[in-house]
Amino acid sequence: MDLASIVYLGMTFGLLVIFVMIVVRTYSKKRKDEGEIAKYRMLDDD
Amino acid sequence: MWEKKPILLLVLATCAIMVGTIVTMILPFAWVNTEADRIEGVTPYTALQQEGRDIYIRDGCNNCHTQTVRPLVPEVLRYGDYSKSGEFVYDRPFLWGSKRTGPDLARLGGKYPDAWHYKHMESPRSMVPKTNMPDYGWYSNNLLDPQMIQRKMETLGFPYTAEEIKDLEGKNDMDAMVAYLQKLGSDIPWRDAAETTIVGDLVNPYADANQETISGWAPIYADNCAACHGPNMEGEIGPELIGEDYDDEILFTIIYTGITDGGMPSFSNLGTDKVWKLTNYIRTYQAEGSQ
Amino acid sequence: MENQTYNYAIVRSFVTWSMIWGLVAVLVGVIVSLQMVNPDLNFPPYLTFGRLRPVHTNAGIYGWGIGVIFAAFYYIVQRLCKVPIWSDKLAKFQLWLFNATITASAVTLLLGYTTSKEYHEMEWPIDVMVVILWVAFSINIIMTILKRKEEQMYISLWYMMAAIVGVAILYLVNSAAVPVSFFKSYSAYAGTNDANVQWWFGHNAVAMVLTAPFLGMFYYFLPKTTGVPIFSHRLSITAFWSLIFMYLWTGAHHLLWTPVPDWIQTLAMGFSIMLIAPSWGSVFNGYLSMNGQWHQMRENYLVKFLILGITFYGLQTLQGPMQAIRTFSAFIHYTDWVPAHIHMGTMGWVSMICFASIYYLIPRIYGRELYSIPLADLHFWLTLVGQLIWSISLWIAGVLQAGMWNAMNSDGSLTYTFMETMVEMYPYWWARVLGGVIYMAGLVIFIYNIYMSVKKGEPTAVPTITTEGRA
Numbered sequence A: 001m002d003l004a005s006i007v008y009l010g011m012t013f014g015l016l017v018i019f020v021m022i023v024v025r026t027y028s029k030k031r032k033d034e035g036e037i038a039k040y041r042m043l044d045d046d
Numbered sequence B: 001m002w003e004k005k006p007i008l009l010l011v012l013a014t015c016a017i018m019v020g021t022i023v024t025m026i027l028p029f030a031w032v033n034t035e036a037d038r039i040e041g042v043t044p045y046t047a048l049q050q051e052g053r054d055i056y057i058r059d060g061c062n063n064c065h066t067q068t069v070r071p072l073v074p075e076v077l078r079y080g081d082y083s084k085s086g087e088f089v090y091d092r093p094f095l096w097g098s099k100r101t102g103p104d105l106a107r108l109g110g111k112y113p114d115a116w117h118y119k120h121m122e123s124p125r126s127m128v129p130k131t132n133m134p135d136y137g138w139y140s141n142n143l144l145d146p147q148m149i150q151r152k153m154e155t156l157g158f159p160y161t162a163e164e165i166k167d168l169e170g171k172n173d174m175d176a177m178v179a180y181l182q183k184l185g186s187d188i189p190w191r192d193a194a195e196t197t198i199v200g201d202l203v204n205p206y207a208d209a210n211q212e213t214i215s216g217w218a219p220i221y222a223d224n225c226a227a228c229h230g231p232n233m234e235g236e237i238g239p240e241l242i243g244e245d246y247d248d249e250i251l252f253t254i255i256y257t258g259i260t261d262g263g264m265p266s267f268s269n270l271g272t273d274k275v276w277k278l279t280n281y282i283r284t285y286q287a288e289g290s291q
Numbered sequence C: 001m002e003n004q005t006y007n008y009a010i011v012r013s014f015v016t017w018s019m020i021w022g023l024v025a026v027l028v029g030v031i032v033s034l035q036m037v038n039p040d041l042n043f044p045p046y047l048t049f050g051r052l053r054p055v056h057t058n059a060g061i062y063g064w065g066i067g068v069i070f071a072a073f074y075y076i077v078q079r080l081c082k083v084p085i086w087s088d089k090l091a092k093f094q095l096w097l098f099n100a101t102i103t104a105s106a107v108t109l110l111l112g113y114t115t116s117k118e119y120h121e122m123e124w125p126i127d128v129m130v131v132i133l134w135v136a137f138s139i140n141i142i143m144t145i146l147k148r149k150e151e152q153m154y155i156s157l158w159y160m161m162a163a164i165v166g167v168a169i170l171y172l173v174n175s176a177a178v179p180v181s182f183f184k185s186y187s188a189y190a191g192t193n194d195a196n197v198q199w200w201f202g203h204n205a206v207a208m209v210l211t212a213p214f215l216g217m218f219y220y221f222l223p224k225t226t227g228v229p230i231f232s233h234r235l236s237i238t239a240f241w242s243l244i245f246m247y248l249w250t251g252a253h254h255l256l257w258t259p260v261p262d263w264i265q266t267l268a269m270g271f272s273i274m275l276i277a278p279s280w281g282s283v284f285n286g287y288l289s290m291n292g293q294w295h296q297m298r299e300n301y302l303v304k305f306l307i308l309g310i311t312f313y314g315l316q317t318l319q320g321p322m323q324a325i326r327t328f329s330a331f332i333h334y335t336d337w338v339p340a341h342i343h344m345g346t347m348g349w350v351s352m353i354c355f356a357s358i359y360y361l362i363p364r365i366y367g368r369e370l371y372s373i374p375l376a377d378l379h380f381w382l383t384l385v386g387q388l389i390w391s392i393s394l395w396i397a398g399v400l401q402a403g404m405w406n407a408m409n410s411d412g413s414l415t416y417t418f419m420e421t422m423v424e425m426y427p428y429w430w431a432r433v434l435g436g437v438i439y440m441a442g443l444v445i446f447i448y449n450i451y452m453s454v455k456k457g458e459p460t461a462v463p464t465i466t467t468e469g470r471a
């Protein structure tokens, strides 16, 4: 494997980790209500 | 967290945007247009050429024409040697374009004689009847503004002489455009390198073709040669072809490899078959004289 | 009940002006499509193809696209934040600066003052106007969000905020130039660098103008129209971050096989393919929001526009990544295939959402019902048919053209001369004229319908605009 492939692979892996972290955070049980409330609130009228 | 904090959201969004920006847009400045890209022989535009380039931009020729040849076989065959980064270091802005309604112009310089361009720009359809390129005959009435051009050369930091600027007096948009078109892609000596050589023996495959078959090849002449040699070979930009009496091999060679210094383009991209047909067509026509 | 304090006047003005610029864009589109089949329609020096085409593209993207974005977001931001706009004066100023900028752009482009950089053709004085315009809009939107009464920030606001910073960065960097005079400047970057900066800008103009704000609008108008919330707010958030992160890497897919360094091209290719995920995240979110509501496709003309719009977006974001693959690009780049891609995006996705937004807004900002729903249906079909004729004929044309450009004889020579390939395009270009005229007919009907609604429409049942749900 040449340097370029290692860099590409490393980058891909790094991005994957960040992505998984975001998904885990967004979809954690704790945040379910918090994350979804906005979609109901926008339908309420003032 | 950021779900309810607009400023934080803006900051984070900016960060997200900046990562790709830094890697693919800012970092490349370290590699592009550096010493490693430099190509011997690539020179800045002269005052006249630069003005031609600005006219090209003004009239949006880049909306129909590209200026970059990709390293792909059919493309190199059609247009010439593929483009290299170092050839564009004086291009502000770049003019690679994104749509080929007309052909690529990156390797245009030296392809045709000046007279061809004057006639073509004046009225493309007089030479290529089915083209949709607009007429630019009005260029001949627009005189250049030497002071302005001098200022442009100053801004760009390109070398120029007082004489050069003085010579612009009385020249028009058309002269500038043709000067620019002739410079395109000719800084590197690719034409010499690409000099077509014919391999193998030259044997005329159509030596026995009859008159009728040969007349059927007239459209190949009309499409490729008539613009310069006239519809009846009477000559115009190129010389009259009637009255010459070359033998098959010589005629084939002239058409196939061209006489590039003299303004006769190479037609190797038509393929040997079509070039042989032309050879026979011209020979027959020559023998008969114009009808 | 604070409705009365909302500033709908500014929304009304932007709706009107965006429709005017939309009509200009499409009219000029039809004109340039005619010039491509008949060069006698070029009237030098001002009205030649090379000068009119940028008028078409800029009027389309900036006059029509951004005009509707301004209209829609001045409405959306007030409703989602439950406060009136931060500054009415600034908004008014911005409206007139917007019109002045678009007018000045059209005039200077016709006069030949251009930088030639696609979607950034306007010379530097207009760049200055654009910057002021965008700053004015940004301040107004951000300040409104900051003093909002509704704590939650719905996804539409996220997309708009990302677009605000995105456009600012892109536009500023790409406009760097050294002026020679008031009407002429030279790019601060040269050759390959200039190309790379330009297409970093170019592709992200697609992201930050033709994608992000329109997704925001889609996410707002769809649930408001159907009356049911979107499928998942968290999915929209995940897609949001992925989208704005990944788009910026992909500019060089416009420069495959050019002298731009290979690794930039490879990154662009990789990220373009990954972009399918967040793009389709939004598409699925839209479709799943329709669960149990599909009957509304028949009953509610607004839903038709929105769902067709997101469908075109879905197709666009599958086709785009395909075009970003080196081998495929080698084939279709520079051909008529690409305009077909573009117009599925602009006439399908972007314009469908624009139409839906305006139809939605009219009763709410004028207090009058739509004049005629059958006309709106007719408009829908004309738009769809016109668009399909446009794109399908040009896809065929592009493949044909690419095939001919690449065809080689057994002796290694090319089969066709350039002109032999070009004359084959004429029938397809004529078909495009037909598609364009049909589309324009739809647009004229649309404008007529809106005009009549404002003049003669029935007053809305509940006078203040609080009726949500069915349009």
Ligand code: HEM
Residues within 6 Å of the ligand: B098, C118, C202, C206, C210, C211, C250, C253, C254, C272, C273, C275, C276, C279, C313, C316, C317, C318, C319, C320, C321, C322, C323, C324, C329, C332, C333, C334, C338, C341, C342, C344, C345, C346, C349, C350
């Ligand atoms: C995942 C999403 C997308 C990807 C990866 C993508 C990819 C591409 C590629 C590779 C090209 C260059 C084609 C060529 O010249 O060979 C292109 C052109 C273009 N695309 Fe897309 N596309 C996407 C979505 C969109 C959307 C949603 C629009 C909205 C209208 C759009 C509008 C355009 C425009 C205007 C151009 C023309 C640029 C030019 O002037 O050459 N694209 N796209």
Ligand code: HEM
Residues within 6 Å of the ligand: B063, B098, B099, B101, C025, C026, C029, C030, C032, C033, C034, C036, C053, C056, C057, C060, C061, C064, C065, C118, C336, C338, C339, C342, C343, C346, C347, C350, C351, C432, C433, C435, C436, C437, C439, C440
């Ligand atoms: C009736 C509708 C329309 C017609 C007939 C039309 C026609 C055209 C034509 C003939 C071209 C030049 C293509 C070429 O050079 O090969 C073009 C380019 C373009 N049009 Fe349209 N157009 C229409 C609607 C729109 C709309 C509504 C938008 C934007 C919102 C738009 C955006 C563009 C863009 C961005 C390009 C540049 C393409 C490129 O860079 O390759 N068009 N259009």
